[in-house]
Amino acid sequence: MCIFPGCAAKLIGISIRHCCTPCVVPGMCSAMRLSEFIRQPGMIWRRFRRLLRTSVFRLALLFAIAFSMVVGVSLAGVYWLSTQYIVGQIDVNLHDELTQLRGDVGDGPGDGEGLIGQIQEQVAQTNKSSRLYLLVDANRHILAGNLLGWPKDLTCGEPAEFSDQSDIVPKNRQAEDSDIRVRALSTQLPDGRCLLVGQAMIEEEGFTDHTGYLLTWALGIITLFSLAGGGWMGLAVLRRIDTITHTATQIMAGEFSRRIPDEGKGDEFSDLSARLNQMLDRIDELMAGMRSVTDNIAHDLRSPLTRLRNRLEISLTHDRPADEYREVMQQTMDDADQLLALFNTLIAIAQAEAGVRREVFTTVDFSSLLLDLVDFYQLAAEDRGIHLSAQIQPGITRLASQGLLTQIVVNLLENALNHIPAGSKVAVTLAQQDKTITLTIADNGPGIPNPADRLRVLERFVRLDAARSSPGSGLGLALVRAAMHEHGGTVELHDNHPGLKVVLIFPRLKVS
Numbered sequence: 405m406c407i408f409p410g411c412a413a414k415l416i417g418i419s420i421r422h423c424c425t426p427c428v429v430p431g432m433c434s435a436m437r438l439s440e441f442i443r444q445p446g447m448i449w450r451r452f453r454r455l456l457r458t459s460v461f462r463l464a465l466l467f468a469i470a471f472s473m474v475v476g477v478s479l480a481g482v483y484w485l486s487t488q489y490i491v492g493q494i495d496v497n498l499h500d501e502l503t504q505l506r507g508d509v510g511d512g513p514g515d516g517e518g519l520i521g522q523i524q525e526q527v528a529q530t531n532k533s534s535r536l537y538l539l540v541d542a543n544r545h546i547l548a549g550n551l552l553g554w555p556k557d558l559t560c561g562e563p564a565e566f567s568d569q570s571d572i573v574p575k576n577r578q579a580e581d582s583d584i585r586v587r588a589l590s591t592q593l594p595d596g597r598c599l600l601v602g603q604a605m606i607e608e609e610g611f612t613d614h615t616g617y618l619l620t621w622a623l624g625i626i627t628l629f630s631l632a633g634g635g636w637m638g639l640a641v642l643r644r645i646d647t648i649t650h651t652a653t654q655i656m657a658g659e660f661s662r663r664i665p666d667e668g669k670g671d672e673f674s675d676l677s678a679r680l681n682q683m684l685d686r687i688d689e690l691m692a693g694m695r696s697v698t699d700n701i702a703h704d705l706r707s708p709l710t711r712l713r714n715r716l717e718i719s720l721t722h723d724r725p726a727d728e729y730r731e732v733m734q735q736t737m738d739d740a741d742q743l744l745a746l747f748n749t750l751i752a753i754a755q756a757e758a759g760v761r762r763e764v765f766t767t768v769d770f771s772s773l774l775l776d777l778v779d780f781y782q783l784a785a786e787d788r789g790i791h792l793s794a795q796i797q798p799g800i801t802r803l804a805s806q807g808l809l810t811q812i813v814v815n816l817l818e819n820a821l822n823h824i825p826a827g828s829k830v831a832v833t834l835a836q837q838d839k840t841i842t843l844t845i846a847d848n849g850p851g852i853p854n855p856a857d858r859l860r861v862l863e864r865f866v867r868l869d870a871a872r873s874s875p876g877s878g879l880g881l882a883l884v885r886a887a888m889h890e891h892g893g894t895v896e897l898h899d900n901h902p903g904l905k906v907v908l909i910f911p912r913l914k915v916s
Contacts, residue, residue: 460641464634472627479619487612491587494603495563498589502601506591519599523548534604536573536586542596551600555588560598564588573604585609644673648680660688696865705746708739749879752811753864753886768809770800770841774834777813781821789826792817796834800841802910808887815880816845816906824849824903839912846905858897858904884908 456462505522523537527550538549546553553572558564567585588602647664654662663684664677715732724732778794785792820830824847833844852858852868860866862885865878885895893910 458638458642458645461634461638464637465631468627468630468634471630472623475626476623479623483612483616483619486615490608490612494587494605494608495589498587498601498603502589502591502599505599505601506593520548534606536588536600536602536604538600538602540598540600542598544598547597549600551602554598554600555586558588558590558600560590560592560600562590564590641673648677655684660684660691696863701750701865705743708742712736712739746879749883750864753879753883765803765805767801768804768806770802770804770809771796771798771834773806773809774813774832774843777810777817778832781817785821785830788821790821790824791829792821792832793829794832794834796832797836800834800836802841802912804891804910805887808890812884812887812908813843813845815884819880820845820847820849820904828903836912841910841912843908843910844905846900846903848900848903851900851902851904852897853899855899858899861897862895 505519520539523539526535527537527548536549536551538551538554539547540554541547544554551572555564555566555572558566565585565587573584573586585605586602587605588600590598590600592598644667651662651664663681666674666677666681668674715736719729719732774796775794778792778796782792817830817832824830828847828849830845830847833842833846835842852861857868861868861878862881864882866882881895888895888908888910891910893908896907896909898905898907
């Protein structure tokens with residue numbers, strides 16, 4: 405353990421990499437290093453086992469093996485082609501020289517001695533080279549040349565290659581510590597003699613051996629780098645997955661605000677992290693909404709349930725006339741109806757958000773439905789001193805739930821009529837564009853001036869201070885938003901200067 409300037413607040417720090425002052429306790433740093441060194445092999449082995457289990461490493465390993473096999477076959481092909489090319493060049497040279505020597509042989513009596521002299525001259529000139537010559541008679545007796553005997557199992561006139569007959573090759577033509585490999589061509593002369601020209605492949609063997617050695621090393625290095633690349637890719641993926649796993653573990657432990665850090669690489673893991681973070685944000689939002697809904701339900705249920713209990717308790721503890729009992733029962737039924745309406749609205753919102761009603765979509769004449777509803781509320785608006793007008797484009801039809809569309813319009817009209825004073829105006833407009841159908845309900849009442857409040861009122865049980873005195877549970881606009889979601893549309897609240905303008909936008913659907 406060591407104390408160093410950067411750890412003054414911590415008092416004690418690990419000295420492995422950051423220690424810049426002597427150890428407080430002699431030998432303590434060495435003990436720490438030793439303990440970490442002892443633990444490290446186990447950690448490395450565990451990480452290596454995790455690496456072996458990753459699909460990326462296994463895929464990279466298979467790719468490395470396949471790539472190494474392809475490279476190995478390619479290098480073997482290069483090696484084989486190289487050796488064949490060398491042997492071919494040797495055969496060409498031997499054939500040219502054999503043709504030249506045979507061409508010098510005539511039919512005169514002195515031509516045989518001339519060939520012997522020419523062979524001896526070639527042997528003298530190539531004393532230190534690897535070229536081999538042999539001229540024998542029909543009984544295989546040596547007449548000239550530097551080979552010590554005719555190769556076994558060699559038929560005159562056929563190409564041959566032998567490597568296990570070092571006893572017939574001169575010592576100065578042999579490689580050290582290895583059997584000599586000889587490539588030879590022979591031809592039958594007109595007088596029955598046989599002429600052989602060969603090449604001791606000392607340098608060629610060295611070249612091919614060296615080439616094979618280099619190609620083997622190249623294959624090994626390529627395989628090693630392929631495996632190392634696969635391991636590196638596996639570790640990189642494992643590190644990114646560890647980050648996601650660590651964040652998930654923290655969230656499971658209750659730290660719901662944790663999010664996966666974005667490394668800004670723009671790869672598929674960044675996209676996955678972004679999608680998971682969006683999912684976590686949505687879950688967090690839903691959980692917050694659930695807590696809010698639970699609190700609001702408890703708050704809204706408390707008053708009617710308390711009234712129910714108080715009425716029943718009073719009825720049981722005091723004798724009353726039959727008319728008063730009847731009145732208490734009627735009030736109790738009204739409170740029960742209020743509770744049932746509340747739960748029915750919550751169920752309708754949940755069903756709309758889940759999309760369970762889409763199977764009952766039918767072709768709805770939106771224009772006629774809206775005209776009927778405006779006519780129905782015309783009398784109620786006149787009784788309150790409110791002018792209700794409508795501008796509806798005829799012939800607009802759409803696949804929809806007629807019940808939900810009715811609830812949408814009824815909720816919006818009742819909200820407008822309940823929250824604006826006498827003398828105000830409400831205008832209903834329905835228009836169809838190329839790709840959308842737009843329903844607008846605008847008033848010139850007090851409206852909702854705060855943009856944040858215009859977003860909040862679309863949530864469940866949200867009631868602004870100005871609406872506390874009016875009846876309702878704060879579910880009307882939430883039901884409108886849920887129903888619009890089921891129809892694939894959106895709800896927008898705007899300032900009408902003065903008043904509130906509610907804009908519903910439906911995507912057009914082809915009516916079959």
